[in-house]
C-alpha cells in the first residue's frame with residue numbers, strides 16, 4: 001500500500017485539504033496538536049467564491065443548512081452614524097453576478113463540524129488529536145514527520161496546515177515570526193435575547209471609527225449575534241486567544257455612536273486576538289512539502305477571507321494532484337503558481353481595507369465621499385468582483 005499524505009494541523013485548512021485529497025482517492029493522515037478538534041465560538045463570513053468550493057467538495061447542501069444569508073454588507077461612520085456604503089449581497093442581482101451564489105455567514109463551530117463529519121465519513125482519512133508535529137525530513141522518495149514523543153511517521157508528502165505560527169513554514173522558509181499589526185480583535189457571540197430589537201438586523205454591519213471598528217451580524221438563522229471589535233494598540237507583542245482588558249476596549253470606543261457603545265456593553269466575557277500577517281511569499285513549497293492556509297499566506301481579517309482562501313487552496317491542491325498523477329513536487333509547484341498572486345492580493349488588500357475602516361480626520365472624510373454612491377444608482381459589484389468571482393479550477397490541459 002502506498003504511503004499516506006500527511007497533513008499537520010486540523011484547522012479549517014487542514015480538514016479541507018484532507019477531504020479534498022481523499023475525494024481524489026488519496027489516503028490521508030492528519031495530526032492536530034489540540035486535545036479536541038474544534039473551532040473558536042465565533043462567526044465567519046463566506047464569499048460566493050467559497051460556496052463554489054463547497055460545491056466541488058460535495059458540501060454545499062450541508063453548509064447551506066447552517067449558513068445564513070445577510071441582506072447587505074453595510075459600512076457606517078461610527079462617529080456620525082451615517083451610512084457610508086452598502087453592497088446588497090443578499091439580492092438576486094448579486095446572486096446572478098456571482099455564478100448563482102450569495103454571501104453567507106456561519107458559526108465557526110458549524111462550519112468546522114460539517115468539514116469534520118465529512119472527513120470522518122471518509123475511510124481514507126485518519127485523524128489523530130493530541131499529536132504535535134515538531135519537524136520533518138524530506139528523503140527524496142518520502143517525507144518523515146517527527147512528532148513530540150519521538151515517533152517518526154512516513155508519508156508520500158507533507159502539507160503544513162499548521163496556521164500562523166507554522167513549524168513547517170519555519171523549516172521551509174525560515175522567515176521568522178509573523179508581523180504584529182498593532183491591531184487587536186475582541187470577539188463575542190450574544191444570544192438573540194440579549195440584543196435590543198432596534199440593534200438587531202439581518203445585515204453585516206461595520207461601524208468604521210478612528211483606529212477602531214465594530215462588526216455585527218446574526219448567526220444560526222438569527223439565534224445568535226456575532227460581534228467583532230477591533231482597535232489599535234501597541235500594548236501587545238504577540239499572543240492568541242487570551243482574555244482581554246475591558247476598560248481598554250471601552251476607552252477606545254468612547255467617542256463613538258450610542259449603538260456601538262450599547263452593543264459593547266452587552267458583552268461579559270471577551271477574548272482577545274493580537275492580529276498578525278506576513279508579507280506575501282512567492283514560494284512556500286520544497287520537494288515533497290508544502291504549506292496551506294494561514295501557514296502559507298496569513299492575512300489580516302479585513303476582507304473576511306482567510307478561511308475562504310484556505311478552502312480554495314485545498315481544492316486547487318487536490319485538483320493539481322490528480323492532474324499530475326500525484327507527482328508531489330510538480331503538484332506543489334503548480335499549486336503555488338496558481339495561488340500566490342490571489343492570496344497575496346488578499347493579504348495586501350486586507351491591509352488597505354483595514355486602513356480605510358480605521359481612517360481618521362481628513363482621510364475619514366475622503367473615504368466617506370469616495371465610497372458614497374449616487375442615490376438610486378444600481379448596485380455596482382465590480383469593486384469586489386476580483387475576489388467573489390473566485391478561481392478557475394485547474395484543468396488537465398493547463
Ligand SMILES: Cc1cc2nc3c(=O)[nH]c(=O)nc-3n(C[C@H](O)[C@H](O)[C@H](O)COP(=O)(O)OP(=O)(O)OC[C@H]3O[C@@H](n4cnc5c(N)ncnc54)[C@H](O)[C@@H]3O)c2cc1C
Pocket residue numbers: 008009010011012013014031032033034043044045046131132133134161162163164165166167185187228273292293294295301303304305306307308309310
Ligand atoms: C478576528 C478574526 C476574524 C476572522 N474572520 C474571518 C472571516 O469572516 N472569513 C474568513 O474566511 N476568515 C476569517 N478569519 C481568518 C480565519 O480564521 C483563518 O484564516 C483560518 O481559520 C485559517 O485556517 P488554518 O486551518 O489555515 O489555520 P488555523 O485555524 O490556525 O489551524 C491550524 C491548526 O494547526 C494546529 N497546529 C499548529 N501547530 C501544530 C503542530 N506543530 N502539530 C499539530 N497541530 C498543529 C493548530 O492547533 C490548529 O488547529 C478571521 C480571523 C480572525 C482573527
